[in-house]
């Protein structure tokens with residue numbers, strides 16, 4: 657009796673490790689836009705840090721809502737001016753991020769819903785386009801620096 661109990665005990669850490677390894681494979685339910693807002697975006701969008709458009713501020717959100725859900729969600733996700741990519745949360749998925757954008761738009765009079773599969777596709781395509789533009793601009797800057805280095809070699 658004592659022996660089998662201790663052998664079970666000996667296996668406990670292994671069982672715990674197996675549970676941890678299995679966890680990421682299980683699909684996590686998506687958080688609501690409001691939950692993501694509270695966890696990630698509120699820090700800046702409640703008070704308007706660095707001119708972040710404030711939650712519920714219809715005047716500030718009107719021109720943003722006019723850009724369209726796919727364009728605005730994609731550009732904000734990739735990062736725009738003082739708005740950090742993913743709201744600064746490296747683990748935040750595009751879909752949860754986009755739900756938070758829709759929630760912010762609704763808070764300010766818009767009628768955007770949680771994106772469906774078709775909207776998610778359009779947001780991804782727009783984000784990829786924006787990233788391509790960023791990459792091209794960075795490559796041009798790098799090429800210009802390389803040219804300068806050839807023209808003015810170190811002495």
Ligand code: HEC
Pocket residue numbers: 692693696697698699700701705706707708709720728729731732736737738739740742743744753756757760
């Ligand atoms: C560290 C502060 C900060 C956090 C956190 C943050 N934002 Fe922002 N956000 C900003 C600022 C500042 C701007 C205004 C950018 C500008 O116009 O210079 C902005 C702008 C935006 C815009 C408008 C983008 C545009 O094209 O003008 C959207 C949409 C947005 N944020 C969504 C979010 C969402 C959703 C989250 C949370 C997942 C979030 N933000 C988290 C600072 C933040």
